[in-house]
Amino acid sequence: MNRFLPYACFLGLFCSFTFAADDYVLGIDSQPNPNTPKGKIEKSEWKSNIFPGTVREMLIYVPAQYDGKAPAALMIFQDGGSYANEKGQFRATVVFDNLIHKKEMPVTIGVFLNPGTVPASNAKEKGRSNRSFEYDTPSDQYATFLEKEILPEIEKKYNVRKDAAGRALCGISSGGICAFTAAWERPDLFGKVLSHVGSFTNIRGGDVYPGMIRKTEKKPIRIFLQDGSNDLDNLHGHWPLANRSMAAALKFAKYDFVYVEGDGGHNGKHGGVILPESLRWLWRE
Amino acid sequence: MNRLLSCFLLLVSTTWGYSQDIPLSQILVPSENWTKTTSNLAGEFSAIASDSQGALFLASTKSKSILKLDSTGKTIEVVTDAPAKALAIDSQGGIFLASGSNILYAASGNAKASMIIEGLDCVALCTLKQGKCYGAAPTEKAIYLFDKSSAKKKVNTEDAVISLAVSNDETTLFAGSADGRSIFTFRIEQNGDITAKDRYVAPRKPLAGATGSVPGMTLDKANRIYAATSLGVQVFDPTGRLCGVLLQPDFPRFASSIAFAGTDKSTLYALVGQSLYSRKILFPGK
Numbered sequence: 044m045n046r047f048l049p050y051a052c053f054l055g056l057f058c059s060f061t062f063a064a065d066d067y068v069l070g071i072d073s074q075p076n077p078n079t080p081k082g083k084i085e086k087s088e089w090k091s092n093i094f095p096g097t098v099r100e101m102l103i104y105v106p107a108q109y110d111g112k113a114p115a116a117l118m119i120f121q122d123g124g125s126y127a128n129e130k131g132q133f134r135a136t137v138v139f140d141n142l143i144h145k146k147e148m149p150v151t152i153g154v155f156l157n158p159g160t161v162p163a164s165n166a167k168e169k170g171r172s173n174r175s176f177e178y179d180t181p182s183d184q185y186a187t188f189l190e191k192e193i194l195p196e197i198e199k200k201y202n203v204r205k206d207a208a209g210r211a212l213c214g215i216s217s218g219g220i221c222a223f224t225a226a227w228e229r230p231d232l233f234g235k236v237l238s239h240v241g242s243f244t245n246i247r248g249g250d251v252y253p254g255m256i257r258k259t260e261k262k263p264i265r266i267f268l269q270d271g272s273n274d275l276d277n278l279h280g281h282w283p284l285a286n287r288s289m290a291a292a293l294k295f296a297k298y299d300f301v302y303v304e305g306d307g308g309h310n311g312k313h314g315g316v317i318l319p320e321s322l323r324w325l326w327r328e
Numbered sequence: 329m330n331r332l333l334s335c336f337l338l339l340v341s342t343t344w345g346y347s348q349d350i351p352l353s354q355i356l357v358p359s360e361n362w363t364k365t366t367s368n369l370a371g372e373f374s375a376i377a378s379d380s381q382g383a384l385f386l387a388s389t390k391s392k393s394i395l396k397l398d399s400t401g402k403t404i405e406v407v408t409d410a411p412a413k414a415l416a417i418d419s420q421g422g423i424f425l426a427s428g429s430n431i432l433y434a435a436s437g438n439a440k441a442s443m444i445i446e447g448l449d450c451v452a453l454c455t456l457k458q459g460k461c462y463g464a465a466p467t468e469k470a471i472y473l474f475d476k477s478s479a480k481k482k483v484n485t486e487d488a489v490i491s492l493a494v495s496n497d498e499t500t501l502f503a504g505s506a507d508g509r510s511i512f513t514f515r516i517e518q519n520g521d522i523t524a525k526d527r528y529v530a531p532r533k534p535l536a537g538a539t540g541s542v543p544g545m546t547l548d549k550a551n552r553i554y555a556a557t558s559l560g561v562q563v564f565d566p567t568g569r570l571c572g573v574l575l576q577p578d579f580p581r582f583a584s585s586i587a588f589a590g591t592d593k594s595t596l597y598a599l600v601g602q603s604l605y606s607r608k609i610l611f612p613g614k
Contacts (some may be wrong), residue, residue, distance in 0.1 A: 096515050096524020163499035164517045171500050171513065175348075175567040176501050176528050246569050247530065278351035278571065 044125065052240050065271060065307025072141045072319035073134045079144045080107030082136060084127070089156075089196075093188040097159025097173050101193075102127050104136045104153035105201070106143045114204045116151040117197065117328065118211040118235075119189065120212070121178060121218030123155025124310065132311035135213075138319050147319075148326040149209075152201055154193065158218075178217035179247040186225040190232055207234035207263065211325060215239040215311050220249045223266070230262040237267045239314030240307075243289050244280030253292035266293060266300040267321050269314045271307030285314075347391070347550040348565045352572035355552075355563060357608040362577035365597070365604045372602045375452075375585045378613070379417040383599055384589035386604070387425070394423060394434070397589070405436045416453035416461055421587045424461045426450040428453035431463060433476040441453065444478045445511050454492035454501070460520050464489045466506050473520045483522045488513060491545040493553065494613050502547070504555060508533065508540020511555060529568040544585040544599070547614040554596065556583035561598065577605035588613020 075081075102123055109115050115280045120126040126135040135153060142148040158174035177185055196205055204210065210233050212222035219241025226233040244250050268290055274282035283304065290302035301324060305313035314321075354358030358450065372390040379385070384397040385406070394407035407423060409487050414426035429449040434441035450463035450472070463472045464484070471484035471492075484503075491504035501514040511529035514522035533540050544556030551566040561574040561583060576582050583598035583605075590597075590606075593613035594610065598605045 095526055161500075161513075161515050163497065164515060165497075165499060168497040168499045171495075171515070172567055173526075173528075175569055176526065179569070180530070277349055279569070280348065 065273070065305060065310070065312045067305070067307065067312045067316040069134070069316055070319065072312060073138055073315065075129070076141055076144075077139050079140050081140055082106040082143075084136065089192070091192055092160060093184065093192055094159045094173055094177060096161045098162060099159045100124060100157045102153075102155040103197070103200075104137060104139060104155065106150050106152070108143055108150045109152065111202050113150070114202045114209070116149040116209045116211070117154065117203045118151050118213060119154040119156060119193065121156060121212070121214030121221050122158065122174075122216075124157045125215065127153075127155040128214070132315035133318055134315065135318065138322065142319060142322055145153070148322050151326070152197065152203055154197060156193065159271075175217060175246065177213070178221035179242065179249060181220075181224050181247065181249050181251065183228040185221055186229040186232065189225060190229065194232070207232055208265075209234075211235035211237065213237040213239075214241070215314065216309065217242045217246065219243075219268075220246075220252075224249070226264045226266075227255075227262065230264050234263055235265045237321055237325055239269050239311055240271065240274055240282060240309050241268060241286060241289070242279070242282065243285040244275075244282060246279045250280055250285060253288040256289070256292040256296050256298075259296075261296050261298060264298065265325060266298060267325050268293075268300065268302045268318065269305070269321070270302075271305045271309075271313055273306060273308045273321065274310045330432050346553060347492075348507055348569065350469050350552075350565060352563065352574070355571060355610055356574070357610060360573075360608050362598070362607045364577075373599055373604060374602070375414050376587045376597055376599050376604070377415045377417055377585075378587040378589035378597075379421060380419060382593045383590060384587060385417060385423065386417060386599075387520050389602065391569060392429060394425070406439065407447060408439050408440050410434070414451055414453045414463075414475045416455045416505065418455045418459055418461070418476075419457045421460070422459075424453050424463075424476075424557040426453055426463065431474065435476075444476055445474055445480050448472060448474075448480065451490050454491045454494055456494060456498055456516075456520065462492050462494075464492050464503065466490050471497065471501075471503065471522065473522075481520070483520065483570045484514070484525075487525075491542050491556070493545045493547050493614075495547065495551050496549060502529075502545060504531075504542025504545050506541055508542055508557060511542060511553065511568075512546070513568075529553065529555075529564050531555055531562050532559055532570060532573060534558050544583055546586050546588055546596075548588065548609070548611045549614055550611060551614075552611065554586055554588075556598065558582050561586060561596070576600070578603070 160170040162170040214222040219238030270286035293300040307313040392411040412425040425432040431445040432441035452464040466488035474480035488506040489503035510527040513528035515524040553564040585599040
């Protein structure tokens with residue numbers, strides 16, 4: 044038995060992240076189309092003062108249809124690297140190319156932000172990840188980071204809409220609750236939220252939102268929630284129950300929202316497959 | 329092959345990322361609770377700390393000395409005539425002491441502590457491998473960096489913190505706020521300066537009416553944070569997520585000083601009032 048224990052642990056370590064019933068297949072709008080104009084991606088590194096000492100990668104997607112004359116819509120993705128990966132589960136830039144070309148969503152500039160890291164002063168050591176602090180904390184700090192640092196940087200370079208309805212936030216897992224938190228704190232800045240397997244659990248107190256939604260005057264936010272029935276159940280909470288509780292609270296408070304629950308686990312497979320439909324719903328007039 | 333895989337698993341389980349989201353059930357030893365460890369120790373201690381070998385050091389208010397508890401449970405007096413409210417052991421076995429409004433240092437094997445800094449009122453100390461030591465001075469809202477040569481530098485000038493701990497790789501300083509609202513993180517620069525402060529960890533707060541604080545803090549090998557608070561010892565994973573709260577050893581009193589010590593540093597010691605408690609933990613301390 045002892046011989047196999049390390050192997051069993053090894054397999055368990057990785058299988059626990061992947062086992063679920065979700066055998067979703069990406070659709071045509073998530074595939075590159077040679078007849079569709081392809082947007083450009085600009086890569087940079089952002090050093091933050093709102094999150095002191097952090098550095099992060101930022102990718103800016105500019106659709107081929109953007110001409111700078113009319114203000115473009117803006118969508119900011121948390122854990123942006125995974126969303127922008129053209130071979131990943133979401134392939135958001137490919138979906139943007141296709142939907143914008145078909146006029147099924149507005150001309151939209153995409154900002155793909157990775158979470159911050161505080162680099163170690165000793166180059167041999169790994170830096171400290173700031174992801175959980177930035178994403179899971181129910182406070183206005185991340186919204187302030189977007190307001191004071193990211194939006195001015197984007198607006199300096201591009202003509203983008205300044206109304207909240209013209210700005211959307213998206214994220215997966217802790218990035219999902221982060222997107223909601225930023226819009227909840229600053230609905231004057233962000234009017235749309237797309238959350239994939241959002242961590243509305245008690246990682247850092249984010250399980251308070253259903254109660255707060257029910258007892259707060261409705262805010263002008265449009266929300267798309269996605270989760271899977273095989274999502275996490277751990278010390279922080281039960282993801283499907285938490286998302287259902289969010290959906291029930293949003294329904295109670297008469298929000299413009301959709302909740303879609305598949306049978307997947309804690310990953311972006313289902314969310315990726317329905318991303319085109321999610322974006323059509325989110326950006327509908 | 330098995331050995332290689334075991335080493336790999338140990339490695340990934342003790343890195344920052346893979347230690348995330350571990351519940352208390354994977355940290356605590358089943359059916360083991362806090363045990364009062366005062367059978368052969370007269371109480372009346374003000375602070376505890378451990379060295380890299382797992383020996384526990386206790387600052388005795390009764391004998392005004394520093395006692396060393398070895399792995400067999402015996403104590404010996406290692407520093408005399410040194411009442412201390414905080415202590416930290418450096419990698420050479422020397423002991424930094426916060427005594428009154430002074431900082432003292434006793435080299436390993438030397439029973440007499442010498443004053444190295446006069447007029448510095450610290451309530452928590454924490455050493456770096458290079459022989460430097462951080463000191464928390466909450467009355468002046470400052471953190472100091474000093475060494476046994478008496479050189480000192482104020483590295484923080486705005487926060488009243490009362491507990492300190494350094495990550496295993498010495499890249500991050502954790503500092504518990506006096507008001508219990510936060511455990512700050514700072515990046516440790518090459519010269520020991522601390523930068524990039526943020527309120528990285530938010531300890532669970534007491535119910536209305538009670539006051540919070542983080543008077544003691546220590547880390548395990550995976551950089552999990554064990555923070556002594558008025559609710560009990562709160563355990564956070566390396567990304568600052570709460571794993572859970574250990575019950576208080578002697579409710580309603582709470583631990584003021586905690587440290588991993590003993591064989592493999594797998595016993596968590598907690599000073600409650602002036603009594604010492606301990607319990608086994610599945611992950612070894614730093």
